[in-house]
Amino acid sequence: xxxxxxxxxxxxxxxxxxxxxxxxxxxxxxxxxxxxxxxxxxxxxxxxxxxxxxxxxxxxxxxxxxxxxxxxxxxxxxxxxxxxxxxxxxxxxxxxxxxxxxxxxxxxxxxxxxxxxxxxxxxxxxxxxxxxxxxxxxxxxxxxxxxxxxxxxxxx
Numbered sequence: 001x002x003x004x005x006x007x008x009x010x011x012x013x014x015x016x017x018x019x020x021x022x023x024x025x026x027x028x029x030x031x032x033x034x035x036x037x038x039x040x041x042x043x044x045x046x047x048x049x050x051x052x053x054x055x056x057x058x059x060x061x062x063x064x065x066x067x068x069x070x071x072x073x074x075x076x077x078x079x080x081x082x083x084x085x086x087x088x089x090x091x092x093x094x095x096x097x098x099x100x101x102x103x104x105x106x107x108x109x110x111x112x113x114x115x116x117x118x119x120x121x122x123x124x125x126x127x128x129x130x131x132x133x134x135x136x137x138x139x140x141x142x143x144x145x146x147x148x149x150x151x152x153x154x155x156x
Contacts, residue, residue: 008074012128017076019121020133023140024067024078025085026117030110031060032082033094037103040096045154049100052154056107056147063140070136090117104154111148115141 008016038053068078086093091110098106118141125134 008128008130012130013074013076015124016074016121016128016130016133017071019117019124019137020067020071020074020076021079022088023114023117023121023137024064024071025088026091026110026114027060027063027067027140028082028085029089029091029093030107030114031057031064033091033110034060034107036094036096037098037107040098041100041103043100045100049104049154052150053103053107059143059147063143066136067140070133073132101155104151108148108151108155111144111151115144115148118144 034053034057038050038057041049041053043049068080071078090113094103094106096103118137122134122137122141125131125137
């Protein structure tokens with residue numbers, strides 16, 4: 001793997017690091033939001049939503065680690081502060097004081113945002129012949145698309 005990293009130009013490493021950091025920030029904010037909704041959801045669909053929100057935050061927690069480890073593999077520093085993530089993220093946090101339907105809508109939109117971010121990262125990776133980051137981004141986009149579909153299915 002080291003040989004593949006040496007082929008990347010400094011400008012490519014910078015672009016990849018920027019994209020990975022944005023993806024990590026949005027994934028982290030969405031992880032916490034899903035966990036917050038998991039804790040606070042109420043109503044007739046409590047059981048299935050409680051479980052789905054948990055599935056989302058557990059998946060995203062693993063995704064955070066994968067994104068952060070890829071940043072480190074590229075030689076970049078990982079800033080693990082939520083304050084930094086909130087500045088970079090197109091996903092907003094929530095206090096969890098929403099009706100179940102609004103929680104679903106918010107998380108579905110966040111999944112679509114994450115998918116778009118991952119697809120943009122995949123494009124940067126492909127442009128720079130970084131197949132590892134490309135694969136990671138495509139796999140994450142696929143998961144976010146599935147979660148968006150699952151959430152939207154709850155809305156009918």
